Amino acid sequence: MRYAFISDVHSNLEALSATLEDIGGHNPDKILFLGDAVGYGPNPNECVEILAKKSDLFLGGNHDWAAVGKTEADYFNPFAREAVDWTAKALDKSSKDTLSMTVADTVYDGIHVAHSTPMEPEDWRYILSSKEAIDNYDYIKSNVCFVGHSHQPLIIEYNDANDFSVYREAGMALDPGKKYIVNIGSVGQPRDAIPDSCWVLYDLANNMVMYHRVPYDIRAAQEKMALAGLPKYLIERLSLGR
Numbered sequence: 332m333r334y335a336f337i338s339d340v341h342s343n344l345e346a347l348s349a350t351l352e353d354i355g356g357h358n359p360d361k362i363l364f365l366g367d368a369v370g371y372g373p374n375p376n377e378c379v380e381i382l383a384k385k386s387d388l389f390l391g392g393n394h395d396w397a398a399v400g401k402t403e404a405d406y407f408n409p410f411a412r413e414a415v416d417w418t419a420k421a422l423d424k425s426s427k428d429t430l431s432m433t434v435a436d437t438v439y440d441g442i443h444v445a446h447s448t449p450m451e452p453e454d455w456r457y458i459l460s461s462k463e464a465i466d467n468y469d470y471i472k473s474n475v476c477f478v479g480h481s482h483q484p485l486i487i488e489y490n491d492a493n494d495f496s497v498y499r500e501a502g503m504a505l506d507p508g509k510k511y512i513v514n515i516g517s518v519g520q521p522r523d524a525i526p527d528s529c530w531v532l533y534d535l536a537n538n539m540v541m542y543h544r545v546p547y548d549i550r551a552a553q554e555k556m557a558l559a560g561l562p563k564y565l566i567e568r569l570s571l572g573r
């Protein structure tokens with residue numbers, strides 16, 4: 332079985348379309364979406380509709396839930412907050428229904444997936460420090476757990492509950508005797524200084540994780556954001572990948 336993992340599309344239709352086309356060329360058995368269909372970008376309804384149609388799993392993220400009033404947006408930075416308010420107004424009934432029905436984590440085909448963390452999936456924390464990596468160890472329900480949210484493509488490999496290594500490789504064969512958290516990066520707003528969209532192919536047969544980067548028409552997305560009156564900071568960060 333070969334899975335395509337995507338996350339953090341953030342209403343970026345140009346990035347999503349280019350990514351799905353690239354994924355199509357690899358012919359995976361399933362496409363699993365780990366949340367944040369909306370927020371930041373100019374095409375929330377289009378992205379929700381396409382993701383609902385093409386994905387075998389549709390998790391909810393903090394931006395999705397904030398846009399439909401399912402979680403607080405108090406802690407969002409001012410730019411994210413402005414985009415959430417814009418998104419809440421732009422969403423149609425069918426998109427709102429889709430986003431309202433999502434869960435923030437689940438076990439799918441025996442694979443634990445979460446938008447943010449396996450430990451507190453609805454608290455929207457990040458796994459970026461040693462403490463957070465160690466804290467999450469006991470909550471991983473499968474050998475390999477896939478997450479999104481931080482927009483940082485990286486692989487945490489545990490040697491035991493208190494010892495781990497972090498890898499930022501384009502591809503890696505996972506040790507079947509070890510536990511992992513794999514952050515699959517972001518389709519619509521990469522933050523690892525590479526502006527190209529990011530997705531992951533996971534091949535169960537050889538336990539192989541491959542990151543794929545896909546260039547897309549950033550300019551077109553930025554022009555639509557400007558027309559929609561979305562914050563300049565959010566527009567500019569797309570070309571920087573930050």
Ligand code: ZN
Nearest residue numbers: 339367392480
């Ligand atoms: Zn996100």
